[in-house]
Amino acid sequence: MNEPETSTAEKSPAEILAIVRANRDDVRRRIAHAAISAGREPDSVRLVAVTKYAEPAWVRALLETGEVDLGENRPQQLEERAALFPDAVHWHLIGHLQRNKIRRILPLVDLIHSLDTTRVVEAVDRVASELGLRPQILLEVNVSGEASKDGFTPDSVRAAWPQLCKLEHVDIRGLMTMAPLTSTSETARPVFRALRDLRDELAAGDPHRLPELSMGMTGDFEAAIAEGATLVRIGSALWRGLAP
Ligand SMILES: *Cc1c(COP(=O)(O)O)cnc(C)c1O
Numbered sequence: 001m002n003e004p005e006t007s008t009a010e011k012s013p014a015e016i017l018a019i020v021r022a023n024r025d026d027v028r029r030r031i032a033h034a035a036i037s038a039g040r041e042p043d044s045v046r047l048v049a050v051t052k053y054a055e056p057a058w059v060r061a062l063l064e065t066g067e068v069d070l071g072e073n074r075p076q077q078l079e080e081r082a083a084l085f086p087d088a089v090h091w092h093l094i095g096h097l098q099r100n101k102i103r104r105i106l107p108l109v110d111l112i113h114s115l116d117t118t119r120v121v122e123a124v125d126r127v128a129s130e131l132g133l134r135p136q137i138l139l140e141v142n143v144s145g146e147a148s149k150d151g152f153t154p155d156s157v158r159a160a161w162p163q164l165c166k167l168e169h170v171d172i173r174g175l176m177t178m179a180p181l182t183s184t185s186e187t188a189r190p191v192f193r194a195l196r197d198l199r200d201e202l203a204a205g206d207p208h209r210l211p212e213l214s215m216g217m218t219g220d221f222e223a224a225i226a227e228g229a230t231l232v233r234i235g236s237a238l239w240r241g242l243a244p
Helices: 013-037 056-064 075-084 099-105 118-131 154-165 185-203 221-226
Strands: 046-050 069-072 090-093 111-115 136-140 171-176 212-214 231-234
Touching: 013 046, 013 056, 013 221, 056 075, 069 075, 075 090, 075 099, 099 118, 111 118, 111 171, 111 231, 118 136, 118 154, 154 171, 154 185, 171 185, 185 212, 185 221, 212 231, 221 231
Parallel strands: 046 069, 046 231, 069 090, 090 111, 111 136, 136 171, 171 212
Antiparallel strands: none
């Protein structure tokens, strides 16, 4: 018996490119619309294309559309894929970083979104010093208070802040959060607002401090942009029509 027609293994590179391009154009249009509606410049929001579920052929197609920022949530897969794709790709680590993976990951990434304890930030600072690097990082904050989530609590990040500011080998660019998985754009919005308020509080009125807010995924990125997201991490919406 034949495999069903929809199997991605049977799609030609041209078909994959057409699907990915349509998805990407739609996401880009929605980002621009959300930005303009919020009185912001569309290019003040960077799209991080999350590739964790994507086959390499899909990622290759996305790169052909001109996207350059790719995100992986597992250090191991980021490392494998960094070897597979051009050096021009900007890699974003968006998931938990185990301390034993820091040394291998630091040279590969442009931005780590997901440092979730003081201990791991200090470990990154130490390894970065040894490697002669100063990586850009974000602090992941669990603002929704879900017990199942990684991340600093708002209070723990406030408490750690003076100590974190003394680290010389990390460039803390901002904050990251995830809204509860079941949330819609509207129920997620207070979570995003709380992250922005926390950023404003830590930056203490200095507009150049902590410029990045990484928030918003396929289900809720428009609300995140309305609340000031500068990085949206989008996976599923880019791969629609490709998964078997
Ligand atoms: C998977 C993932 C995303 C993307 O989720 P989609 O709903 O597929 O857009 C964003 N952020 C993190 C941290 C993720 O793990």
